Amino acid sequence: MSRFSKWRQSENAQGLALVSPTFIYALLLLAAPIALVVALSFWTQDYLTLDKTPTLNNYREAWGTEKWGWTWTEMKAWGSQIYTVLMARSLKLSMLVTFFTILLAFPVAYYVSFYVDPKRKPFWIFMITIPFWTSYLMRIFLWKVILGYNGVVNGSLMGLGIIESPIREIAYSQNAVIITLAHAWVPFAILTIFVALEKIDRSLLEAAEDLGDGPFRRFIRITLPLAMPGVVAATVIVFIPTIGDYVTPRLVGGPNGLMISNMIELQFKKANNAPLGAALALSAMFLVTLISLIFVWMNRKYLTGNGR
The missing domain is CATH 1.10.3720.10 (MetI-like)
Known part of the structure; x- marks a missing residue:
């Protein structure tokens, strides 16, 4: 009996076989879409053109960080975004x-x-x-x-x-x-x-x-x-x-x-x-x-x- 055949009959192989379908399901339908969304959030889109150069501009715009400050006027401006x-x-x-x-x-x-x-x-x-x-x-x-x-x-x-x-x-x-x-x-x-x-x-x-x-x-x-x-x-x-x-x-x-x-x-x-x-x-x-x-x-x- 080959080493691979012995491994297939082991408890580790049987456990891996039980876990693999769930792991693949979670990877393809949960982890992969989230990873794509994360990558997309660092890109830039100009109408039909998608620039894949990493940038934080989307997060700056989402949170209005360019308006952050300690004066009342600046904080009020940020809060109105x-x-x-x-x-x-x-x-x-x-x-x-x-x-x-x-x-x-x-x-x-x-x-x-x-x-x-x-x-x-x-x-x-x-x-x-x-x-x-x-x-x-x-x-x-x-x-x-x-x-x-x-x-x-x-x-x-x-x-x-x-x-x-x-x-x-x-x-x-x-x-x-x-x-x-x-x-x-x-x-x-x-x-x-x-x-x-x-x-x-x-x-x-x-x-x-x-x-x-x-x-x-x-x-x-x-x-x-x-x-x-x-x-x-x-x-x-x-x-x-x-x-x-x-x-x-x-x-x-x-x-x-x-x-x-x-x-x-x-x-x-x-x-x-x-x-x-x-x-x-x-x-x-x-x-x-x-x-x-x-x-x-x-x-x-x-x-x-x-x-x-």
Whole structure:
């Protein structure tokens, strides 16, 4: 038997054979596209001409570093750059969407986990997944109808005599983006938090009750800390996709609701400046990664009490 034949029958060869398909998949469909975007961000495009000479001009333009300074006028000029404004707006809207999504999801997940009969829990989970049955675009257009100038909300408020004229700030605004995205992602958050709540040992709550803790103290000292892994997971699941969403801001956001993803789309399509779009995309990816890691670290420190 040859040396190669012996190697093929070894555990190392069998392990490599199992890992290779996944590694090749990740390399071709994940690592390679990101590497191309990184390379593209350092190039320059002039209409149809692509100059592959490495440069940082795209990042300088994306961050407006030529406006950086210590005087109030210089800092104000930098803060008014369109790309930095959109980046800050995207972070703000994504954080607000994440906050309201978790705020809405936790009570529902808590109720299903602790108060619904175990035999009826599958039915509740089934009902929570119903929004997934319809197209995401369909849900966005339905929110346009609900929040529109002559939509359900304004029509109901006018019919009740609460307002005299339609509220313009509801539709085609940042509020509409937050409402639509929160509605779209709340089922994901509910299911994620529900799984964490289901893993909590109920005997811990019984022991705390025997020791004299009331419902609120049991929730603060036992339920919430043990549910934090699910809350953290739901936060990451909601925060990362929403900051890169461009369909919702474009359809219901209006001029003041556009986000950095809409500018990236504009650079790749109408502006025909793919390198700048790649630099904006990588800049947004860097910010999302940084904020996500900081949030996970803070929650891990909170959970363990020592930050290790």
